[in-house]
Amino acid sequence: MxxxxxxxxxxxxxxxxxxxxxxxxxxxxxxxxxxxxxxxxxxxxxxxxxxxxxxxxxxxxxxxxxxxxxxxxAGCTVPDDVGFVQDIRIYCDMPADVQAFIARENSCQHFAGEEAYDDARRRELEAATAKFCDDREKIFADLVARHRDDCAIRKALIGVNLRYDLSPDLDLKPCEG
Known part of the structure; x- marks a missing residue:
């Protein structure tokens, strides 16, 4: 929402x-x-x-x-689900798979910060967390591998990794040169 x-x-x-x-x-x-x-x-x-x-x-x-x-x-329509200004700035320059991940991760962060004030809300948050947060590290690692040769995307993914602490073990480094 x-x-x-x-x-x-x-x-x-x-x-x-x-x-x-x-x-x-x-x-x-x-x-x-x-x-x-x-x-x-x-x-x-x-x-x-x-x-x-x-x-x-x-x-x-x-x-x-x-x-x-x-x-x-931005240069394109950025979904309202993308709320972090640094993600908005890079969104339109990214391929569709990275855009989808950014929107998904912003939703994950949103629901992770919500409070379960009753059982119905707790179930709603658990479902949203499963939908948006499960396997986020694996999806991110796949994006990094898929776009390893594109320096601009790699740089953007490094920023996303730092913002959301997705995969510290990937040891992402910027392109040389």
Whole structure:
């Protein structure tokens, strides 16, 4: 399921604004009541993070901007499942088998980071993990072997290997020359 990144940023901003750190940094509640924004401004104010959390949200917003810029510059349609900006940047320059692996690995990473909050969700995550994560090292090793003579693909695969810690034993080295 694709993630609406703007909604994610808004939710994270709200969480940051409602965090205990944000509450601690607001000072006296009575003083705040005097300076409360008008009702029309309340929604906008709610998404402004506390000063302590501003850097984290700004970094996330910068990442979203980089993601959007990378998708525009990619040269092809990059599936929403590909969410890591470095993968977006290389996606269109890769052959179909590498593209499929990148999309699969991004889905694997997504589901690996999800929480199983009940039995139904646990079963859903187990099925997704089996679909997207099983045999990932073997599939990756096959890609490396298949594309060993193409330096550009090899370089991209080295980056993918480093990002996702797929096969440290492959001892991948860039092409010489």
């Amino acid at each position: 694709p993630i609406n990144r703007a909604a994610l940023i808004a939710c994270l901003s709200l969480l940051a604004a409602c965090s205990p750190q944000a509450a601690d940094s607001t000072g006296d509640v009575a003083a705040d009541a005097v300076t409360q924004p008008a009702a029309a401004d309340t929604a906008a104010a709610a998404v402004i993070p506390a000063a302590d959390d501003a850097d984290a949200v700004a970094t996330l917003a910068g990442t979203l901007e980089e993601d959007q810029q990378a998708r525009v510059a």
